Amino acid sequence: MKLHQQRTCIGCRTVTNKNELLRWVLKDGAxxxxxxxxxxxxxxxxxAWTHGTxxxxxxxxxxxAFARTFRAAVDDSxxxxEFTAYEDQLAASQLSGKHDESGSEI
Incomplete structure (x- = not known):
């Protein structure tokens, strides 16, 4: 039996399957x-992981929570x-009837 990997949302602190969360990473900068x-x-x-809400x-x-998770000073401004832009892109792709992954139509 294959177990689903679990992650904790750093916003609401609930444990959820990894595939139900969004992953955030650090980009180097000064x-x-x-x-x-x-x-x-x-x-x-x-x-760092959050729900898509x-x-x-x-x-x-x-x-x-981002600074604590990454154990460093971060710019989370x-x-x-970025999340709003992601939601807009997701909504636009659903309206067009195309999947982001394959580009095929429904």
Whole structure:
């Protein structure tokens, strides 16, 4: 029997299957490192996980959970904007009837 990998949402602190969460990673920069969304889930390094809801992402920013998770000073000022852009892209792809992964129509 194959077990599903579990991760904790840093916003609401609930444990969920990995495939139900979004992964965030650090992008090198000076003086602070920026937090970016990792849609493929394959970027190098430590990841932080949130549910795909604005509430969880907002809670993570307010609680400074990204800095704690990455154990470093981070610039999380663009996280909500990046999440909103991701939601807009997801909504647009659903309206067009195409899948992001394969590009095939429904």
């Amino acid at each position: 003086p602070l490192r920026a937090v970016n969304l990792d849609l493929q889930g394959s970027a190098f390094g430590r990841g 604005e509430k969880c992402v907002q809670q993570a920013v307010q609680r400074r 663009q996280v909500l904007q």
